[in-house]
Every structure is written in C-alpha cells, then in structure tokens.
Amino acid sequence: MIIPNKYYDLRNCLTGFGGHNISFNIFFNTYIDWQPLALKYVKICDYFNTFVTLNVEMGMTLNGVRPIPKFIFPLVLGAFTAVTYVGFVAVYTVQPQPFIDEIFHIPQAQKYCQGNFIDWDPKITTLPGLYLFSIGLLGPVSWITGRSFCDVICLRLTNLVGVAFTLSTIHKLLNYLHGERVDGWKLILASFNLGIFPVFYWFSFLYYTDVLSTLLVLIMMLLHIHKAPNFAAVMGIVAVFMRQTNIVWVGFLAGLLAVDAFGFHTLRAPIQTYVDVKKLLKRLRKLSTKPLQFSECLANIIADCCIYALVILSFCVFVILNGGIVVGDRDAHKPTLHLMQICYFCLFFLLFSPFYALEKLKPFISLCKKYPHILLGLCLVCALVVQSNTIVHPFLLADNRHYTFYVWNKFYGKWIAFRYLVIPLYIFGAYVIMSFIRHNSFAFKALYIAASIACLVPQRLLEPRYFILPFLVARLQMMSFSWKILTLEACYYVIINAITMYIFLMKTFKWEDIEEPQRIIW
Template identity: 25%
Template structure:
C-alpha cells in the first residue's frame, strides 16, 4: 500500500521462497499417512462413502454423515482424471483420498486465493511464475486449523475453496459492463457447488457476497455523504448520498449510521438493488428448497445438530482470531497506544491522530453489558464438547466453566479487547493524501492574449481576448476535486469501509450462532475472508518523507514493514509443528477402548 521505497533483496528473496514453503503440506500428509494409515475420527465416515462412489454405488449413503456429497464427488473427478492420464489409482484408499485434499490445499487453493487477493486490492500481478504467490497467501495456507486438516480427509478445505471461487466469479461478473450472462451463470453454478460441499456456505455465497453486491451497487450510483447527524444521514440517503467512512476513522456509532444510510439509499433505487442480487437470491431459493425436501439443514445425525440460537459463538471468535493473528496486531497496536515520541523510528507508522481510536466510553457501556448478558443467558455447552477430550476446545471449556464460576464473566474483558483489535485491524493503514491542488491567484488586471492570423489580403491582424475572473475554479470546486482524488486513492489502496465490516459480521454471525457445537474448523472461512481484506502493512513514517533512502536504511525499512508477515509465518509454523507432533506421537488410550490410540486435534 502506497509504498514509497523500492523492494529490498530480502523482500524479493521471500517472494521466491513462498512456493517452496507450500511443500510443507505434502510433507505433513506423508507423516500423517506413515503414523495414522487408517481413517481417523470423521474420516471413518468420509472414506467409505467416497469409496462407494468410486465403485459407482451412487445410492449408498451413510446416515451418520451430516454434510452433502461435494467432497466425494470432487475426489472422484480428480482421481478419475489421474486414472485416465496415468492408469492409477484403481482403488481409493485413505492415502489416495487424503492426497486429493493435499492437491486442493497446495495447488488449487493458493492459486484461487491469489487471484482473489489481487482483485480485492486492485493489484495487477505481473510477478514471474516462481514468485506469483504472495506472502499473504502462504500464511493463509499455513493457518493452523486449515493446515492441520489439509492432510486429513475432511470437508473444510474444499468448502473454503468453493467459497473463494464463488467470490472470484462474483467480482468478475460485477466488473463487466452491462449484464455478464456467462459470468453470472458460472457464479450461480459455483455457488450451488458450494452448498453441495457444506450447508453453511449459503451464508457466504448468498448473504456475504449478496451484501457486498448491494453495497457495491449503491456506492456506484451515490455520492459521499458529508453530514454526520443521524437525521441528516437519512435525508441524504434518500437523495442518493451514502455515509460510509473508513474503518480507521470510524467509531461505534458510525456503524449504526452506515447501516441506516445504506438502508435509506437502497430505498432510492430498490429495483436496481434487487436486480443486482438475483443470482444470490436464486442460490438462496435453491437452498430453501433443499431444506424443505430434507426436512432440516443437516443430512444425518439430526438429533445432535439441531439449529438453535448460540450467541456466545460471537464471543469466542475474537480470542480465536487474536491467538492466531497477534503478529498482525502487535506493531499497529503499539503505534496506537504509545505516543509517537516513544516509538522507535523503525517501528513508527506515523498514524494520524484521527486513526488513533481506542475503545470509547459509549462502546464500553454498550458492548460489555451485552457480552455479559450473552455469557449469563446463552452459554451453551454441546454434549460433544465436554465428552471428547481429543479436541483442544474441551480444555478451553473446562477452564471457562470448571475452574471458577467467575472465569466465564472475567473472560468478557478479553472478548472485548480482542474484538476491538480484530475490527481495528481493517484500519491499520496509512493512506497518503494526493498532491494538494493549489488555487492560482488571479491578477488584478485581466490578462490579454494575442491571437495572430493572416487576413484574406495577406496582412497580419491581432485579436485581443480577455480572461474573466469568473473563469477561475472556486475553492469549493477544488475541495471537491481533492476529496474525489482522496477517495480514489482509498479505493485503490483497498482500505475497507464500515459497510464491509457490517456485511462480514452479518454473514459470520449467521454462520456461527445457529451451530450449537464450538469448532475451530467453523471459523476458518470467517478468518480467511478477514485476512484477505486486511489492508497491506503500512510503510513506516520514515519512508514516507519523500527522500531517497540509503540501501542499508531501505533494507531496514522493508524488514520492519514486512516483519508482521514474517512473524506470522514463524508463529503458524510453530503451532503446526507442536500440534502436528502431539497428534502423531502423543496418542493415548481410553479405558473403554483399550488398544485403540486416541489423538489430540483441533
């Protein structure tokens, strides 16, 4: 984002190392297959079902499987293609099926993630093939819950891939002038395929992408609302002006104002707004038809997966994000909390004062009591959570519920601070203002220009013209042009607005609060979309002083700018190494199942 320094050798070398780091995924699969050759846990249901489809037994279905058959169909297509090309595999064992997930996570997912990342941030990726993948995409693929299940035959990797692909096609069809029929049809097909992989994908392909489409449609035909009063925002919204500040400049009340503004602006153009989301409504209608046909959302084990209202899920998500992503928060939070004079120059982002927003009194008085109420009235513990000590969530809930009755209430402070950091991360950027437009002072005497041309008789004639003072640009017009240039720079930089956070929160809430079981896997898609939309790391204030830097100084600035991503990579590798080692080599036995090894996992 708006970097003013050239790339250092360290940064360039890191780009070329990214593809090689993805080799960790097949290495992980090799270790898993060597130590755990037989299907483990949910694989015991998925593997036989995939093998039944491979044998063309299309009517067979295990009633204990809760998700649709997208994973098994995907494996069938990949393995059938390999069989046609190289004559194998003829039989699908656990290793072959796990390998299809490796191909999904190490080949298809990074490719489609990079395409989506470039589109979101409006970057033309001209890097050579060896460095085409970015460091951000690598870190997403190394995200511990995602990495862990990349070598087990679970549905999570494919469920994420189809959501990413649906997002790619939705943006592609939106970028076309006019109505892109082919792109829209492909989007609908991929959106339906997302539902075949996992039912909760409906909230991402219909609610999330549909909500972004509505915001995009409104913003395309609206002006920026400069008012801040609620009544004025409503009135301006009805006049096609939208109040939607950057996250970095927004307070808690701005989220409410933005929601009201978008609602008012949509009333100005209801037909065009609805027309823009017809594909999303079609996918939603197909999902509704499935629910009616199936008499519920899940396919099997309906007694243990009944939908309910589990608001506490929206509390657990924040420490989850903070635990994994603290390297992204560390330097920006230091810059927000400490005065600039106390921040070393190679750590100082130079955040403007309007960006240095800490939680306000209103936010504390509104949010913390609401969180306490959720903890008191809506803490739901699924029977599986405290009955299965193979999952890390089991130990987290034992700490929250069994150590002391006050622990679950004290955790609200952690929830609140983590939520502030996660949302604020959308605004951890510094967007340089465009060059200042200067009003040229008008001379006291009107200027005269000479227009010399030949007369029909060959003699030269001179014509004097006067420039009127009314021809000059007014200060108000200059201010509007300056504001337009700044808005364009914001959009080019990919800085998220409040409207995006509202849509992301709505989809995340709907996908989580209906699930009674707390699972780290359920938070993979919300985290990935959050990580994709974070603005690129801001350059240091030192590098924005528009002066040439020496090579050594440039390297230090580049290292400091990219330090959060390097630290994130090391943190993810450390977590993966520890959880992988524990899974492979620290198995244990249950007294009721002697001789059978149980393993710790997410």
C-alpha cells in the same frame, strides 16, 4: 452485466485505482446522468491499464512498487506443496486408518467410487460435494490405469491438492486487493501465512470438508471481485454442495452486489459510508412517491442480482424439502442461538493475529479511556451473554481428541470466573477484527458482521473449524504489510503447526471401545 462497474473502473482509473474521495469523485458525482459519459470514455481505462501493464513489464508501477519475477510464486507454491506432502506422509504413516470424522467420510466416498450413489450414512451432515470432487479427481486416473484410487491415502490427497490451490487463490486475492500499493514479496509472505493458518492447514492431512470448502468460497469471492457474478454464483452452488453453511457467503456477495446496484440505480454513485446510506434512504423515500420510477429501479436491481438470488432461493427450497439444513444426524446438530460463539471467535482472532493485535493495543486503550461508559456497557452485555448463553455441547465434554476439550476443561469448565475475566479480551478481539475491515465500505462491514453471525451463532458446538472463513475474509482485508509482523507471524504459525504435528505423531492414548490409538487434533 451491470453498468456501475464500468463507472467505478473509470473513476478508479482517474483517481489512481483507489477510488479516493478527491476532486474527480466530486466531478463525477455531480452528473445526474453520467452513464453515457462513462460508456463513451470507458476506453480510457483500457489505455490506462495498458500503460500500467507496460510499466510493470519494465519493472515499474505508478506508485513505485516493483513487481517480482513471475516465476517466484510458483517456486514458493512448489516448496509449500513439497513440505506439506512430507507432513502428509508423516500423518499417514502413524494414522493409516480413518480418523474421527473420516470414519464416515471415507466409506461414503468409497461407495461413490464404486458407483453406489444410493446408500447414505445417516451420520453425515453435509451434502456429497466432497465425494463428488474426489471421484472427479481420482476417477479419470482410475479409468486410465485400470486400478482403484479410492483408498485412504488417495482420498486424503484431494485435500493436499486443495490446500495448494487455496494458497494460489489467496495470493490472487491479495494481489487484486493490495497489489498496486504493496510489494510483491510481502504479498507472497502474507499469502504463505494465510496458507499455513494452523486450524485450516492441519486438515490438508485428513479427509475433511474444510480445505475444499474454504477453497471454493475463496474462488467464488475471487470471481466476484473480477466482476464475474454468473461464474461466482455457479461456484457458490458447488461450495454449498461441499458445506451448506457456505450459502451465507453467497448471501454476503449477493448483498455486496445489491448495494452496488442500489447505489447505481438510485444515487448514481457507490455506497461507501453511513452518510451514503442515509442519502440512499432519502432517495428511496422520494422514489416511493413515483411508482413507475420506483418499479423500474427495483426491476433493474433485481435483474442485476438475480443470479445470486436464484442460488439462495434454490437453497431455501432445499431446506424446506429436506426439513432442515443438515442431511443427517440432526439431533446432534440442531440449530440454536449460541451468542457466545461471537465471543469465542473474537478470542480466536486474537490468538491467531497476536502481532497485529499488539499494534492495536495502544489505540484501543486510548479509546477505552475516551469512552469508558461504552466499554462498561459492552462488558455488561458480554457478561449477560456469558451468564445466560454459555452452551456446552455433549461432544465438547466427551471427545478428548480435540484441543477445545482441554481448553474447556482446564479453563472455562473448571473456573467459572475465567469466563468473565476474558471479557475484555472479547471486546479487544472485536476491535481488532473491525480494524482489519475499517477501510472497507459501510456495506462490507455490515454484511461481514451479519455473515459471521449467521455462520457462527446457530452452531451449538464450539469448533475452531467454523471460524476459518470469517477469519480469512477479515484477514484478506488487512492494510498493514510490515515485514516485521509478517515474518513474526510466519514463525508463529510454523511453530504452532510443528507443535500440533508433534503432538499428533507422538502423543497417543487408548479408548476402551476402540482398538487403535487415539490422537489429538484441532
């Protein structure tokens, strides 16, 4: 357990839970050795939290935000699950057979259900977390009832369970991050919006890894912010078993914890800004002249972060022994340098945050007018990336069951000029993303950018599912909770989901080598 969390909690208690830079920060930061003080008076937090809890139960909070009755969110969750189940049944009715990647996942899961853990489909690239979760959920039911529950509909149901838990986890995260300043009704609507985020929500109807992978990473983050790094690291291991790229988000949390530990053991204060980083580097230079103190400081930091480090080290050993990250079909999933993925993600972010983007349009234009040379430089860099790093995966051109096939063939592939015309949108998208995380610390911003790049850039295939976690992590940091925007966004997402559902149910076509009708998904 690391002590700085105690200090930060104490400071936040005395500064209205916000950690804002007011006189209390100055008071605490003047202490060279504040640890005994923090430990001596940390009970103030307990009394203060008790006071807040009593006020909440009486319908009041310190900042005037009235909480909602506790039964409201379970009702919303129940309604959400019921409506999702209706969509689930509709999808199963028209597509009772395994579809696209399900033709690999479902037979593999059924082998696991039969106790066959040896045979492995070489086309599957992910670790067996999805199948282990399924038999963990369905196995006890099968044992009790005496019949197998590993058919297509039951396996798909695991993602229906997963999407309900994801909505609950998102709500808990938003409550923790924003609950003291944002109305509870707004938080429920914001949670609902992210729960029906179209690219994510669609895969609750099929047997893919995306829903459970996202859920596990979000639970890991929830445990981390609740100062339970050991449990978070365990959840990180489970998340990696669901999808190997989740190791990036384990590294993201490890980086945040390491920065906190550095701040505590060197500056005796959190590292929030670029100025704090400069102070840290200056302090490290001084410590480097004192080998004993430097070694002690480094040992303390390693001890604080060792649990995440063990997970990352174990993954590195796996990669070395396995000869790569993926466990199958390596020819189709070779890591590559695909910088255009960053541009695609920025455009993707705009597409699914249009109402927030409209709020940022005016300040963005003002910034461009103020710094035209920077805008020009960014445009030139993007143009260079478009020119030299536009990579087209064979799957993108061959599989017309995905929306990206049509986007590419109607725009990017057909009109070369289009690739350059959307460069301003890439830059604007990056600006909007940064506006979502601008209130976070310098370390969070740097680590988020690094994690997003690590998730996306090695991927050769343009696949919207890869954008889900970078999108959600940024959106969870949003500070704007306008009723108007939240309502418009809810309607927007519902319409998109309704259209994609209609297309899947009603639009079919034939492939020469496959007897079943084909459909279109994300």
